[in-house]
Amino acid sequence: MDDYDSLLDRARSQVPEDAFKKSGERFKVPAVQLIVQGNRSLWQNFQDIINVLNRPGREVLKFVSGQLGTAGSMEGGIAIFNGKFTPEGVSDLLDRYIDSYVTCPVCSRPDTEIVKEDKSYRLVCSACGARTAIRPV
Ligand SMILES: [Zn+2]
Numbered sequence: 009m010d011d012y013d014s015l016l017d018r019a020r021s022q023v024p025e026d027a028f029k030k031s032g033e034r035f036k037v038p039a040v041q042l043i044v045q046g047n048r049s050l051w052q053n054f055q056d057i058i059n060v061l062n063r064p065g066r067e068v069l070k071f072v073s074g075q076l077g078t079a080g081s082m083e084g085g086i087a088i089f090n091g092k093f094t095p096e097g098v099s100d101l102l103d104r105y106i107d108s109y110v111t112c113p114v115c116s117r118p119d120t121e122i123v124k125e126d127k128s129y130r131l132v133c134s135a136c137g138a139r140t141a142i143r144p145v
């Protein structure tokens with residue numbers, strides 16, 4: 009009969025190395041699904057991504073549309089931008105948002121929330137307790 013340790017070893021050997029290294033450090037954000045329709049770009053899985061980020065949709069929308077230099081709106085979980093954009097371009101901006109407003113700069117974990125203190129905003133990390141001053145979106 010197998011003892012617990014060898015069962016555990018066997019279970020571990022079936023999981024790719026990466027899963028252990030990366031778990032908790034960086035979260036899985038789905039790839040941006042964006043299609044161009046006429047003169048507009050529709051970010052189809054916007055809601056799914058917002059759910060993973062745990063941030064208000066309007067904030068992410070404001071950041072991305074501001075960086076794109078266009079107007080954006082939300083309709084039924086889809087983000088819509090005026091103009092033609094690529095999934096890669098939007099994905100880069102989303103990464104920038106995550107770096108600035110989601111990932112803790114001290115421990116690189118995404119377990120954070122944005123808290124308003126007096127007149128400033130802080131990114132408060134529940135993993136390491138860091139409170140980093142940030143600029144509002
Ligand atoms: Zn942290």
